[in-house]
Amino acid sequence: MFPKPRWEAASFDRKLGRLRQNLQTRMDMFTSNGEYSDVNFSDRRLYQEKASSSKTFRVFEPTPAPGRIPFSELPDDGSPLWQPAEVGDTFGPSWQTFWFIIEFDIPTSWTGEEVHLLWDSSSEAMIFSADGRVLQGLTGEGNRTEYIITENYDPANAQQKFYIEMACNFLGGNGRPTNYNNYFRLLFADYGIFDRDYWNVKNSR
Numbered sequence: 001m002f003p004k005p006r007w008e009a010a011s012f013d014r015k016l017g018r019l020r021q022n023l024q025t026r027m028d029m030f031t032s033n034g035e036y037s038d039v040n041f042s043d044r045r046l047y048q049e050k051a052s053s054s055k056t057f058r059v060f061e062p063t064p065a066p067g068r069i070p071f072s073e074l075p076d077d078g079s080p081l082w083q084p085a086e087v088g089d090t091f092g093p094s095w096q097t098f099w100f101i102i103e104f105d106i107p108t109s110w111t112g113e114e115v116h117l118l119w120d121s122s123s124e125a126m127i128f129s130a131d132g133r134v135l136q137g138l139t140g141e142g143n144r145t146e147y148i149i150t151e152n153y154d155p156a157n158a159q160q161k162f163y164i165e166m167a168c169n170f171l172g173g174n175g176r177p178t179n180y181n182n183y184f185r186l187l188f189a190d191y192g193i194f195d196r197d198y199w200n201v202k203n204s205r
Contacts, residue, residue: 046199049110050118050192052087057102057189059085066095071132071163074099085186091121091166092183094174100164104191108155114194115153120145120187121166128163135162139171140184149191160191 060082062069075081082101091098106115119125125138127147136147149160166184168174174182 046195047116047118047190047192048195050190051104051107053102053104053189053191057085057100058082059089059091060099060101062097062099066093066097066168068097069099071128071165074163077101087186087189090183090185091123092168092181094168094178094180094182096168098166098168100166100189102160102162102164102189104160105158106149106153106155106160106191108158110153110193111155113153114151114196115149116192116194117147117149117160117162118145118188118190118192119147119164121164121184122187123184124167124169124171126165126167128165130161130163132163140187141170143171145188146194148194151196 060075060079061067085100102117117127119127119138120140120142121138123140125140127135127138129135138144138147150157166186168182168184170182174180
């Protein structure tokens with residue numbers, strides 16, 4: 001008879017650990033935003049077609065800072081208190097709020113598609129409808145940055161208008177102790193076609 005193999009637990013654990021690490025490294029290549037992001041399961045592929053709303057929105061800053069006013073007290077859309085804003089602008093300081101108007105037309109070629117509004121102000125924010133209804137909160141910093149406008153776009157509803165209230169704080173506040181001089185950069189303000197099939201495949205593994 002052949003002798004029974006002798007297993008040393010410590011050696012086996014080390015080999016198993018290396019195997020697990022190698023497998024994880026290879027699996028990460030299918031989901032990372034690195035070198036192969038154009039062909040793997042990268043989040044960059046969730047929106048194959050996007051358009052920027054950065055040239056079609058304006059900002060209003062309540063005063064004095066830090067200030068906050070409800071939707072019902074916003075100035076009329078035509079008021080000069082609404083000023084042009086751009087992606088890349090910074091807003092603050094801590095606890096101040098800003099209101100944005102976003103207007104755009106969804107292309108007819110997107111008919112039948114699921115369309116999202118994409119917004120990341122590096123901070124918490126709240127989306128409101130044109131008539132002041134609260135639609136959804138956003139957390140920024142690459143986390144919750146999307147809002148579903150429609151799951152089946154109808155060109156009859158091409159014109160879109162939203163208000164966004166930006167709060168100058170992170171999801172957990174402004175640090176402990178509080179940093180009263182935080183400023184937040186608007187990273188993107190887009191809308192795009194969401195690839196639901198791709199998302200389902202990516203998240204079924």
